[in-house]
Amino acid sequence: MNLHIAGGRVIDPATGLDATADILIMDGLIRAIGQPNRLDIPQGVERMDADGLIVAPGLVDMHVHLREPGYEYKETIAGGSQAAAAGGVTAMAAMPNTRPVVDDVSIVGYILQQAQRAGLARVYPIGAITQGLQGEQITEMGLLQQAGCVAFSDDGRAVMNSAVMRRALDYSRAFDALIIQHAEDSHLAGHGCMHEGVISSRLGLPGIPAVAEESLVERDIRLVQLTGGRYHVAHISTSGAVAAVAQAQQQGLPVSCEVAPHHFALTDVAVAEYDTRAKMSPPLRSEPHRQATLEGLARGIITVIATDHAPHDADSKDIEFCQAANGVVGLETLLPVALELIRDGVLDWRRCLAAMTCNPARLLGIQSGVLAVGGAADLVLFDPQERWVVDADKLHGTSRNTCFHGRQVQGRVKMTLLAGRLVYRDS
Amino acid sequence: MTYTGAAVELPPWRRKHLLGMEGLNREEIRLLLDTAASLREVNRRDIKKVPTLRGKTVINLFFENSTRTRTSFELAGKRMSADVINISASASSVTKGETLLDTVANLQAMNPDVVVIRHPESGAQAFVARHIDASVVNAGDGRHEHPTQALLDLLTIEDHLPQLGYGSLEGITVAICGDVLHSRVARSNAFALRTMGAHVRLVGPPTLMPAYAEEALGARVYHSMAAGLAGADVVMVLRLQRERMSSAYLPSVREYFTFWGLDQARLACAAPHAIVMHPGPINRGVEIASDIADHPQRSVILNQVSNGLAVRMAVLYRLCLGGQGKVT
Numbered sequence: 001m002n003l004h005i006a007g008g009r010v011i012d013p014a015t016g017l018d019a020t021a022d023i024l025i026m027d028g029l030i031r032a033i034g035q036p037n038r039l040d041i042p043q044g045v046e047r048m049d050a051d052g053l054i055v056a057p058g059l060v061d062m063h064v065h066l067r068e069p070g071y072e073y074k075e076t077i078a079g080g081s082q083a084a085a086a087g088g089v090t091a092m093a094a095m096p097n098t099r100p101v102v103d104d105v106s107i108v109g110y111i112l113q114q115a116q117r118a119g120l121a122r123v124y125p126i127g128a129i130t131q132g133l134q135g136e137q138i139t140e141m142g143l144l145q146q147a148g149c150v151a152f153s154d155d156g157r158a159v160m161n162s163a164v165m166r167r168a169l170d171y172s173r174a175f176d177a178l179i180i181q182h183a184e185d186s187h188l189a190g191h192g193c194m195h196e197g198v199i200s201s202r203l204g205l206p207g208i209p210a211v212a213e214e215s216l217v218e219r220d221i222r223l224v225q226l227t228g229g230r231y232h233v234a235h236i237s238t239s240g241a242v243a244a245v246a247q248a249q250q251q252g253l254p255v256s257c258e259v260a261p262h263h264f265a266l267t268d269v270a271v272a273e274y275d276t277r278a279k280m281s282p283p284l285r286s287e288p289h290r291q292a293t294l295e296g297l298a299r300g301i302i303t304v305i306a307t308d309h310a311p312h313d314a315d316s317k318d319i320e321f322c323q324a325a326n327g328v329v330g331l332e333t334l335l336p337v338a339l340e341l342i343r344d345g346v347l348d349w350r351r352c353l354a355a356m357t358c359n360p361a362r363l364l365g366i367q368s369g370v371l372a373v374g375g376a377a378d379l380v381l382f383d384p385q386e387r388w389v390v391d392a393d394k395l396h397g398t399s400r401n402t403c404f405h406g407r408q409v410q411g412r413v414k415m416t417l418l419a420g421r422l423v424y425r426d427s
Numbered sequence: 428m429t430y431t432g433a434a435v436e437l438p439p440w441r442r443k444h445l446l447g448m449e450g451l452n453r454e455e456i457r458l459l460l461d462t463a464a465s466l467r468e469v470n471r472r473d474i475k476k477v478p479t480l481r482g483k484t485v486i487n488l489f490f491e492n493s494t495r496t497r498t499s500f501e502l503a504g505k506r507m508s509a510d511v512i513n514i515s516a517s518a519s520s521v522t523k524g525e526t527l528l529d530t531v532a533n534l535q536a537m538n539p540d541v542v543v544i545r546h547p548e549s550g551a552q553a554f555v556a557r558h559i560d561a562s563v564v565n566a567g568d569g570r571h572e573h574p575t576q577a578l579l580d581l582l583t584i585e586d587h588l589p590q591l592g593y594g595s596l597e598g599i600t601v602a603i604c605g606d607v608l609h610s611r612v613a614r615s616n617a618f619a620l621r622t623m624g625a626h627v628r629l630v631g632p633p634t635l636m637p638a639y640a641e642e643a644l645g646a647r648v649y650h651s652m653a654a655g656l657a658g659a660d661v662v663m664v665l666r667l668q669r670e671r672m673s674s675a676y677l678p679s680v681r682e683y684f685t686f687w688g689l690d691q692a693r694l695a696c697a698a699p700h701a702i703v704m705h706p707g708p709i710n711r712g713v714e715i716a717s718d719i720a721d722h723p724q725r726s727v728i729l730n731q732v733s734n735g736l737a738v739r740m741a742v743l744y745r746l747c748l749g750g751q752g753k754v755t
Contacts (some may be wrong), residue, residue: 201643202449204549204571204614209638274550318528320548322569 001420002026004041008050008381012057012371013354023055025377028419033373050381053414056353058090058378060369061334062360063155063180063234063258063306065327066092066123068114069107070099075311075398077111080331081120083309083397085424087331088380088413091122091361091368092309096133097156103128103139108147120423122378124150124366129168129179135159138168145175150364153180155234156281158216160186165220169229178363180232181220183241184282188212193322195268195283203274205321208283214240221248224255232363233257235308237282239292246301256363257296258304261337262328262403264293270403276317276324278403280310297355298346304363305355307334311399328403332395335382336409343410377420386412440745444556444563447572448619456619460582463734463741469506470736480509483747484539487513488530489566490546495707495732496566496575500543503739509540509747527551531558540747544568549611562746570609576706577615579738581623583731584661587702591660597624602655602697603646604630605665605687605714608637608676612706613665617644630655631665631687634676652687656696663704664689667714680713690716694725702727 003025010021010033022039024032032039041047061084067075077094084092094111096102102111108125115123127149131137133156141152152172158181159165165181172179189208194200196207217233221244224231236242236257248255262280267287270278278284296302310327317324338356341347347355361369368378390407392400416424440458448456469477485504489497497513504511516530527546534542541562544552549569556563567573584596593599601620607613607629617627627646629636640648649655656662671677689703703715703725711717720726 196638198639198643201637201639202614204569204611206570207638274553315526319526320546320554321550322548 001422002042002045003417003420004039004045004047005050005055005379005381006047007036008053008055010055010371011349011353013350014057014358014370016350017371018350023371023379025417025420028377028421030371030373030375030377033371052383052385053381054384055379055381057357057369057371058380058416058418059088059334059356060360060366061089061092061307061309061331061356062304062364063260064092064094064309064331065097065311066094067311068098069110074313074316077114077123078118078120079397080309080311081115081118081123083329083331083395084121085416085418086396086413087333088335088382088416089121089331090378090380090416090418091124091366093124093126093150093364095153095155096126096128101128101133102126102149103131105140105143105147108144108149112148121418122368124148124364126151126153126155126180128152129154129159130164133157135161135164138164138171141172141177142175145177150366151178151180151232153182153234155180155182158182158184158186162219162223166223166227169223169227169231172229173227176230178230178232180234181216182234183213183216183220184208185212185216188215191322193279193283194271195285197268197286199268199271203271210238210240210285210289213238213282214244217241217244221245221253221255224248224253228254230254231256235260235263235282235306236293236296236302237263237285238289242292242296242301246296246299249301256304257302258306258360259293259297259302260306260308261330261334264290264297265337265340266290266403274321276319276321277328277401277405279321279324279326280308280328280403281326294346297341303355303359305334305338306360307331311397312401313399317401328401329395329397329399330402331397333390333402333404333409335380335413336411337404339384339411340409377417379417380413381415382411382413384411386410388412440749443746445574445742445746446552446556446563446565448574448577448615448622449572451619451622453622456578456581456622459578459738459741459745460585462745463578463582463737466740466744467737469740470733475506476508477506478508479744480504480507480747483509483541484537485509485511485541485543485743486534486537486539487511487543488516488534489514490516490544490551491567493545493566495735496545499735500566500739503736503743507740507744509743527554528558531555535559535561541743564742564746567611569611570614571611572615572618573611574615575735575738575742576612577619578742579731579735580616580663580704580706581619582734582738583704583727584702586730586734587727590700591702592700593660595624596620598626599660600626600628600658601661601663602628602630602659603663603665604652604655604689606635606667606671607631607640607665608635609668609671610665614644616663617646621645628655628659632677632683635671652693653696656693659697659701661702661704662689662694662697664715666706666708667710684713688712688714688716689719691718694719701725704728704731707732
C-alpha cells in the first residue's frame with residue numbers, strides 16, 4: 001500500500017523533528033518526509049489525512065511476555081501482536097520465560113516464525129542468561145544472538161549467584177550483548193507478594209522490601225565495574241535502585257534502566273482490598289518510590305518506558321492474593337499512561353516518545369523507533385486530545401488483567417502501520 | 428450497658444459482612460459488644476436456646492484446623508436455632524484441585540445466610556465476599572484479621588474495667604506481646620482498641636514486628652518487655668508458633684522465653700491490677716509461664732472463651748437480622 005500521510009504533527013525523537021509534515025510511504029518504506037503539500041506525490045498514492053493527529057515512529061516495547069510457546073492459554077504471539085498493534089507498538093522484545101525457555105536457537109526460530117505468521121508487529125526474542133533460567137549455567141549467547149536474540153535476561157527471577165552474574169556480564173562482551181536483570185534478591189523477597197510497607201502491614205500480606213531490588217542493583221553495578229558488560233535494569237521500582245543507576249551512569253558505566261507505566265503511575269494503595277489486578281513483580285511501591293521513578297525519568301536516568309506486558313488467564317488471577325500470578329497487561333495502555341508524564345511536566349514530547357522509540361531501539365541494537373527516509377514505514381498515528389476510559393473487556397489479545405481498568409486517560413491510537421501496512425485502525 | 432430480661436430492642440446494624448475490625452467505627456463496635464453482653468444471659472439459662480435464627484443457615488468453612496473458634500461459632504448458631512453445617516476443607520490452590528472460587532460457587536448454590544470462614548491466606552474472605560450473596564464472617568485470615576477474637580477480647584476487658592479502675596476502654600493501656608508480625612489477633616485488637624480510644628503497645632523482638640508497625644497499626648512499638656509492660660492495664664500474650672525458630676526469625680525457644688516470655692517478674696512491671704489475656708491455645712513455658720496462665724486473679728483466659736460464644740452469637744444475630752429481630 002502506498003500512502004501519503006498528510007498534515008499530521010510529525011515527531012521523530014531520534015532526529016529531533018517536531019513539525020507539521022507530510023510523509024510518503026511506498027512499498028513499505030518511508031520515501032520522503034517534507035513540509036505540508038510540498039512533497040511530490042506520485043499518482044495512485046492514497047492520501048490519509050492526519051490533521052490533529054501526532055505521527056510518530058511505531059513504539060518499541062523492550063519488555064513483554066508473549067507466553068508462546070508453552071502458555072498459549074494466557075497469550076499467543078498472534079494475540080500479543082494484536083494488542084501491540086492496538087497500542088501503537090510495532091516492535092517488542094519478548095522475554096524468554098516461556099516453556100520451553102528461550103535458551104536454545106530452535107526456540108528463537110519458532111518465535112520468529114510465529115511472529116511473522118501473525119504479521120502485526122516485529123517480535124525480537126530475548127534469550128535466557130542461564131539455561132532453563134536456573135541461574136547456574138550460561139546460555140549459548142553467541143549462537144542465540146546469531147539466531148535473532150537482541151538481549152539476554154532471566155526475567156521473572158534474578159540471577160542470584162554473583163559468580164554466574166559476573167561470568168554472564170563478562171562473556172556478553174564478546175558479542176556486545178545487553179544483559180537485562182530482574183533485580184530482586186530472592187531471599188529478601190521471600191514469600192512476599194506486595195511491597196513491604198504500611199499497607200502490607202495493615203493487610204497482613206508478606207512484603208517484599210525495597211532493599212531486595214536496591215541491594216541487587218548495587219551488587220550488579222559492582223560487577224559491571226569489574227567486567228564492563230552492558231547492563232540494564234528491568235522495571236526499576238525503587239528510589240535506591242534509581243540512585244544506584246544514576247551514580248553508575250555518572251561514572252560512565254554502561255548501565256541503563258527502564259520503568260513500567262504502572263510503577264510511575266500507581267502505588268501500593270491499589271492493592272487495598274486484595275486486588276490481584278494490582279499484583280506484579282516487582283510490586284507497586286509506596287509514593288516516595290513512585291516519585292523517585294518520576295524524578296529518574298525527568299533527570300534522564302531512566303531512559304526507557306517498557307510495559308512488562310504479562311498476560312494471565314482469569315483462573316490465575318481470581319484466587320487468593322498470595323497465590324495469584326504476578327503481572328499485568330500493558331501494551332494498550334502504554335501510550336496514554338506515558339502521555340500523563342507530559343501533562344504532569346515530567347517529560348516533554350520528544351523525551352517521552354524517545355523513551356518508547358529510539359532509546360530502547362538503540363539499547364537493543366534494532367532498526368526501529370525512527371522515521372528514516374529509506375527505512376521501514378513503522379508508524380503510529382494518535383489523537384493526543386481524545387479522552388477515553390480503559391475498559392479491560394475491550395482490550396485485544398487473550399487476557400484482560402490490566403491494573404488500569406476504569407482509568408480516565410487521554411491520547412488514543414488511531415492507526416498503526418507496520419512496513420506501510422495498516423495493522424490497526426481505531427473504529 | 429447490659430440487657431437483662433425478656434424482649435430486647437437494639438439499634439440497627441447495616442453491614443453485610445464482618446471482614447475485619449479495621450474500618451468499623453466506635454458505634455458499630457459498641458453495638459456488637461452490647462449485643463453480645465445481652466446475649467450472655469441466654470448462655471446462663473437452663474434451656475440454652477432461643478428461636479432467633481430459626482430457618483437461617485450458617486456454614487462454617489474452615490481451611491485451617493481450629494477447635495475453639497469453630498466450636499464457638501457452631502454453638503453460637505445452634506443456641507440461636509440456626510442450621511449449622513461444618514465444612515473442613517484443605518486450602519485448595521489451583522494445583523490441588525478445586526479453587527476457592529469454585530468452593531464459593533458450590534456454597535452459594537446452597538443459599539446460606541452466613542458463611543463463617545477461616546483461611547490461611549490474608550484477604551481470602553474479602554475475595555469470597557466479592558463473589559457470594561451470603562454474609563461472610565472472617566474467622567481468621569492468614570496474618571490479617573480475626574475480628575471476633577478482638578470483640579471477645581474487648582468484651583473481656585470491659586468486664587474487668589472496675590478492677591482496672593476505668594469506666595470505659597478509653598484511655599486504658601494494652602500491651603500486645605509476642606509474634607505481632609504473623610498475628611491476626613494482634614492486628615484486629617490493635618485496630619479495635621485504637622478505635623475505642625485505648626493506648627496500644629506492641630512488644631516483641633524486632634524480627635516479629637511488621638514493617639512500619641507504628642504507622643500501620645496506630646501503636647507504640649517496644650522491644651523490651653520491661654518497657655513495654657510498664658504500667659500496662661492489660662497484657663495480651665500472643666501464641667508463638669514453633670516454626671518461627673526455623674526461618675531465622677528467632678534463635679530458640681529458650682532465648683525467646685528468657686526475653687519475651689511472660690512470667691511473674693515481667694508481669695510485675697505492669698500495673699498492679701493488670702489482667703493477662705491469651706487467644707489460645709497457649710504454649711506453656713514458651714510465651715507464658717504456667718503460674719501466670721493459671722493465676723486466679725490475673726489470668727482471664729477462660730473468660731475470653733466464654734465471651735467468645737456470646738460475641739459470635741451477637742455477630743450472627745446482627746448479620747442475619749440487622750436490627751429487626753428480638754432476643755426472647
